[in-house]
Amino acid sequence: MIKLLITMSVFIAGCSVVFKASAGDQPVLLNEQVVVSSGDTLWSISLANKPDQMDTRVYVEALKDTNQLSHGNIQTGQVLELPQLQH
Numbered sequence: 001m002i003k004l005l006i007t008m009s010v011f012i013a014g015c016s017v018v019f020k021a022s023a024g025d026q027p028v029l030l031n032e033q034v035v036v037s038s039g040d041t042l043w044s045i046s047l048a049n050k051p052d053q054m055d056t057r058v059y060v061e062a063l064k065d066t067n068q069l070s071h072g073n074i075q076t077g078q079v080l081e082l083p084q085l086q087h
Contacts, residue, residue, distance in 0.1 A: 032082040036074050049082050059083065 034045055042060050050059035062083040064072070074080070 032084065034080050034082060036076055036078040036080060038076045040074065040076075042069075042072050042074060045080065051085060054085075 032049075034049065036045070042063055043056065046056050046059040046063055050056060060072075062085070063069075063080065066081050066083045
């Protein structure tokens, strides 16, 4: 089980998928972001944004990797990129 979680974390960290929206004939890349509010934690942000069937711990690690966070400390007003994962 631990090997599976580690493997999934590495896979998710390696995935960098962005959504595309059409603007005329040219695609526009959109990265979803969230602004940290007072009382937010990586866990609460992950719960609100992760795919339904994903383990929250895996999404927390992907969120940290996407934003190059070596720790779990975030600050009010900080802008975080949300990991874009294939479903």
